[in-house]
Amino acid sequence: MNSIILSYITFVYFASFMLYLLMMVMGKEFFGRLATFVTLAGLLGQSLAIVLRWIESYDLGIGHAPLSNLYESLIFFAWTIVFLYLLIEWRTKNRSLGAFATPLAFLAMAYASYSPTISSRIQPLVPALKSNWLIAHVLTCFFGYAAFGLAFGLSLMYLLKKREKPQGSNVFIRIIPESSILDDMSYQMVVIGFLLLTLGIITGSVWAHSAWGSYWSWDPKETWSLITWLVYAALLHSRMVRGWKGNKLAILSIIGFSCVLFTYFGVNYLAGLHSYGKS
C-alpha cells in the first residue's frame, strides 16, 4: 500500500518539476504558486506513506523505522530534499531553486519505485542493523546529503547566472537570484551539510564500534564519506581563509556532491561492510 502511494508521489514531484520549469520559462508567478502547492502536497503525501510503511512493518511483526535498505533510503533522501527545499523557499521567498531541487527528488523516487533491482518489500532488520544508532545515523547522513544536494543545485544556478549576458538575458536566467545571493546560500547549505555529515560519520563510528568492534575500519563507504568530508573541508577552508568565492567554489561544491553520490551509490559496486544499502 505505502509503496503504491510512493510510486504515485514520483509523478507528483515530476509535475512540480515541470511547474517550476514553466514558471522559469514563462516568468508567470501563477505556475510558481501552483508548483509550491503541488510540491507541498507531494511532501505531505510522502510523509503519510512513510508513516504508513512504519506502521505496516509493526503489523508484520518486524517493526522498524523505514530507513533500512536502498528503497527506504531513496524515499527518505527524496523527502529530505523536498523538505529542506520548501523550508528554503519559505525563508527566501524565491522559487527558482525548485527547478533544480525537485528533479533530484523525482529521480530518487523514480529510481526507488521503478528500478527492477530494488525491492519495495518491507524487510526485517538483520542483526547488525538492530541498534538505536540506526535512526540517528541515517537521519544525519541523509539530511546532510540533501543539504549538499541543494548546494549543488545552487552552484549550478550560480554557473548559469554567471553566463548571463547583460543584453537579451532570458526570463529563466532573470528569475534566478543575484549571483552573490546564490554564492552565499550555497555556502550556507554546505555548512549545514558539513555539520550533518560530520555528525553522520560520528554516529556511524560510534555504532560501528559497538557492532563491529572498531570505530573505523576503512570500509569503502566509510572511506568515501571521509573523502566527501575532506572535499567539503577544503571548500570551507578555501572560502573562510583564502576568501575564494564564485566559480571555484561552485565547481568544488559540484565535485563534493559527486563524492556524495558515489558514497551513496557507487560504493555498492565495491565490496564492504555496508551491504545493507545495496538492494
Next chain:
Amino acid sequence: MTQSETGNKSNALWNLFTSVKLTLGLLIVLAVTSIFGTVIPQQEGAMELAERLSPGLVSILSSLQLFDMYHSLWFRLIIGTLALNLIICSLHRFPSALKRFQAAPKLDRSKPFEDLPPHRNFNAAGKLDEVLTLTAGVLKSKYKRIHQKESEDAIVLYAEKGRFSHLGVYLIHLSVLIVLIGSIVGSLFGFEAYVNIPEGETINKVRLRKNETVSTLPFDVRCDRFLVEFYENGAPKEYRSDLAFMEDGKVALQGALLVNHPITFEGITFYQSSYRPIAGDKVRIKLSRDGNNPGPSALELIRGNTLELPGKEGHFQVVEVAEDFRGLGPAALVSVHPHEGDKKEFWIFQNFEMIRKRFPPAMLRSPSLDPSAFKPYTFSLEGVEMKYATGLQVSRDPGVPLVWTGFFLIMIGLFVTFFTSHRSIWIRIAKTKRGLNIRVAGKANKNPVGIERELDQMTSKIKGKVEKQSPV
C-alpha cells in the same frame, strides 16, 4: 651556511606550514589517494585479486603498499603532514584570535557610525536620561552587560556577545588532533584480534589481526551455546553466543553476546562477528562384514570412546570428526586396533557414494581413504552431529575515550564556528539643538546579514519606545 641562511630556510619551512594553500593541497591529496584503497581490495581481500593479476603488477602494487594502503607509511605520512600543517597554522593564527577574544571593549570608536543607513540615525524628543533608560532597556533584553561612556555632548552605550566565536576554529582543530591521538593510542596500546570458539569449548588464545600471531588472554572464555535465528524469509534475525568468562577455573561473568551488544571483561571487549557450523563429537557408523549389507541399526559413537568389533578381533574408535574433509563433506577418522597386527587408520565419508562416482578408483585405493581397509569389515559413516563455532572479534582500545572526546568537541567547535558570531553594538545618544539624536551601529565577525537584521530590529524597538514616551 651562515646563521641567517639557516634562519631563512627554517623560516621558509615555517611559512610553508602556515599556509592554507598547503592545507588545501593536502586535503585534496588525502582525498584522492584514499580512493585507491576503496577500489583495490585491502588486506585479506587482496589475496584473491593478486592471483588474477600479473606478477609484475602485483609486485608494483605491493611495493607501493597498495594492498594495505591505509596502514602504509606513505599514507600515514600524508596524515602526519596534514596534522603538522594544522598545528602550525593554528599556532600561527591563534595569538591574534586570542587578542580579539580578550580585547577590551572599545567604546569610543567612530568607525562603526560611518556610512550608517539613514534609518538607524534618527532624532527624538524627550529627556536624555529617560531616553537613555529606555535604550539601555532594549539593549539589556539581548545583551547581559552594558558599558556606558559619557562625554560632553553624548552618551555611548556598548554591548557585545559571542567573543568565544573567535576560538571555535581552534576547538575544531584541537578535536581533530585529539581524535588522531586517540587513534595512535589505540594502535600502540590496544589490539584487535579474533577467535572461533566451538560450543562447549574454552579458549584463552586469540589471533591478532595485524600479523596473525597468537596472543594469550589473562582469563578463559567458554562458549556454552551459539544460537542463530532466522526470519520467515530466510534472513538472519539474531546471532547469540552464551559466554562464560572464567578466572582460575571459576566463572566470573556470564552473559549473552549479541550483535550490537558487546561484552567487556577486564578491559577486553568481545563482539559477535561470525559463526560456522562444525562437526560435533557424536557420529553414527554402520559396520558390515564380508561385503554383506550392514544391519539396519547404526552405532552411535562419541569421539574418543572405544568399542569392540562385533567379531571380537579387536576394538576401534573415532579419533577425529571433520565437518568438511578436504572439500569432500563430513568425515570421520576411524582407528582400528586389532589384537593381532598393526593398527589401521582411515577416513570414512558420509557422501561416500557420491565421491565414488566422481573420483577415479585409483584415488580411493589409498589405504587412508579405504573404508574396507580392515578386513573383513567395511565402515560407513551415516551421520555427523553438527554444532556451531562462534566467531568473535576481541579487542581492547584505550584510545576510544579520546576519540569520543574529540567527536564531542568537534561538534561543539563546528557549532561555535558556524552558528555563533562575535557581535558588538554601539548606540550613541547625542544632545543637539533640536533635541536628541540616536544612532545605532554594530559589527560582527561573521554572518553580516544577521547583525544587520538585529540592528534593524533594535532600532525600530528603540524608536517605538522613545516615541511612545514622548511623541514628537
